[in-house]
Amino acid sequence: MNNFILEPDEAGFFEKENLGRTTLVFLRSRDSGRKLVAYYTISCSQIRFEEMHFLRQRTKISNFPAIKIGRLAVIKEFGRFGIGTYCIDNVLLIVNQISKRVGVRYLIVDAYLDLGVTDFYEHYGFKPAPFTRKGDMTALLYFDILSV
Numbered sequence: 001m002n003n004f005i006l007e008p009d010e011a012g013f014f015e016k017e018n019l020g021r022t023t024l025v026f027l028r029s030r031d032s033g034r035k036l037v038a039y040y041t042i043s044c045s046q047i048r049f050e051e052m053h054f055l056r057q058r059t060k061i062s063n064f065p066a067i068k069i070g071r072l073a074v075i076k077e078f079g080r081f082g083i084g085t086y087c088i089d090n091v092l093l094i095v096n097q098i099s100k101r102v103g104v105r106y107l108i109v110d111a112y113l114d115l116g117v118t119d120f121y122e123h124y125g126f127k128p129a130p131f132t133r134k135g136d137m138t139a140l141l142y143f144d145i146l147s148v
Helices: 008-016 083-099 117-123
Strands: 021-029 033-048 063-074 106-112 138-144
Touching: 008 021, 021 083, 033 083, 033 106, 063 083, 083 106, 106 117, 117 138
Parallel strands: 063 106
Antiparallel strands: 021 033, 033 063, 106 138
């Protein structure tokens, strides 16, 4: 887990300035009480039509509304226990609720290439946008909400 959540100034700034909402995920144990094991942050976003031209949408809009997973992290010792899946499931529930009141077409994430996180998201149906360039640290992955 990175310092985004551990340093109150950064996560607190996002909350205070309404730039994103962070959800903390705790596990309860008998001996140590509650332990922070993961978190995720989501915010409103968009994808420019030029970037998504390969989807061949029939529309005159220039930006597609999206919800962005800005941060998602699980403590290493709790990896492979389904906590990341739990986080994605919760994000999808939130996006489903939002999409009933506000237009949103895609769930997007900038996944770090060097950490192998793209495989995690692709497992849940995210697709890589084809415009990632050599040397990029992240790849934009998208999930079409209409596919749920």
